[in-house]
Amino acid sequence: xPVSLARRMRSAARLYAVQALFQMEAQGSxxxxxMSEFETHRIGATIDEDTYEEADIDHFRTLVSxxxxxxxTIDQMTDRALVAKWPIDRxxxxxxxxxxxxxxxxxxxxTPPKVAITEFVDVAKAFFPEGRESKFVNAVLDHxxxxxxxxxxx
Numbered sequence: 001x002p003v004s005l006a007r008r009m010r011s012a013a014r015l016y017a018v019q020a021l022f023q024m025e026a027q028g029s030x031x032x033x034x035m036s037e038f039e040t041h042r043i044g045a046t047i048d049e050d051t052y053e054e055a056d057i058d059h060f061r062t063l064v065s066x067x068x069x070x071x072x073t074i075d076q077m078t079d080r081a082l083v084a085k086w087p088i089d090r091x092x093x094x095x096x097x098x099x100x101x102x103x104x105x106x107x108x109x110x111t112p113p114k115v116a117i118t119e120f121v122d123v124a125k126a127f128f129p130e131g132r133e134s135k136f137v138n139a140v141l142d143h144x145x146x147x148x149x150x151x152x153x154x
Contacts, residue, residue, distance in 0.1 A: 006056070008053070009053075009054055009055050009056040009059075010055075010056045010059050010111075010119075011119055011122070011123075012043075012053040012054065012055035012056070013055040013056040013057070013059040013060040013063065014059075014063065014101060014105075014119055014120060014123055015053075015055075015123050015126060016038055016042065016043055016055050016060050017060055017063035017064050017067070017101040017104075018094070018097045018098045018101045018123055018127075019038075019042075019097075020034050020035065020038050020060075020064050021064060021067055021068075021097035021100050021101055022093055022094055022096075022097040024068075025093055025096070025097065026093065031064065031065060031068050034064070035060075035061060035064055035065075038060070039057060039060075043055045043057065043060070059110070062104070062108065062110065063101050063104045063105060063108075064101070064104075066104035066105075066107065066108050067100040067101050067103065067104040070103070070104060070107055071100060073103075073107065074099070074100050074103030074104065074107065075088050075100070075103075077103055077106075077107075077144045077147055077148065078096075078099045078100075078103060078140065078144060080143070080147065081139075081140045081141075081143035081144050081147075082140060092133075094127050094128075095124075095133065095136075095137065098120060098123060098124060098127075098137065099137075099140060099141070099144070101120070101123075102116060102117075102120040102141050102144065103144055103148070105120075106144055106145050106148035106149060107148050109148075109149065112152060113145035113146075113148070113149045113152045113153070114145075114152070116141075116145065117138065117141045117142060117145055120137065120141055121134050121137055121138050121141070124137040
C-alpha cells in the first residue's frame with residue numbers, strides 16, 4: 001500500500017474514532033455496538049450518494065478501545081492540560097472525544113507524538129473550520145503529548 005494511501009486511511013481512522021467516541025457519549029451506546037456500526041455502515045460506505053472515506057480499521061479499533069479502557073487516565077491528562085477552571089466535563093463534547101482519541105494514541109505510543117498532534121489538529125479543523133479551536137487543541141495536545149512521551153521532546 002502506498003504511503004500516502006496508508007496515511008490517508010490512518011487520518012480517516014482518527015476522524016472516525018472521534019465521531020465514534022462522541023456518539024458513545026451522546027447516545028450511551030456500547031463500545032462493541034458503536035464499532036460495529038461504524039465498520040458496517042459508515043467507514044467506506046455510500047449513503048445518499050456520498051461515499052465515506054476508507055479507513056485503517058485496526059487503527060480505528062485501537063484508538064476507540066484504548067480511549068475507552070484508558071479514559072480515566074486520558075481525562076486526567078487532559079484536565080492537567082486545561083485551565084483549572086475548565087475541567088474536561090465542561091468542554092465541548094466533540095473536543096472531549098478528540099482529546100480522548102488523541103490521548104489513546106499518545107499513551108499507546110503508536111505514532112510519533114508530533115505527527116499525532118498535527119493529525120488531530122487537522123481533525124479539529126474539520127469539526128471547527130473557523131480555526132479558533134484548532135489553536136486550543138494544539139496547545140492541549142502538546143501538553144498531553146509531553147506528559148505521555150517526554151522523551152520524544154528531549
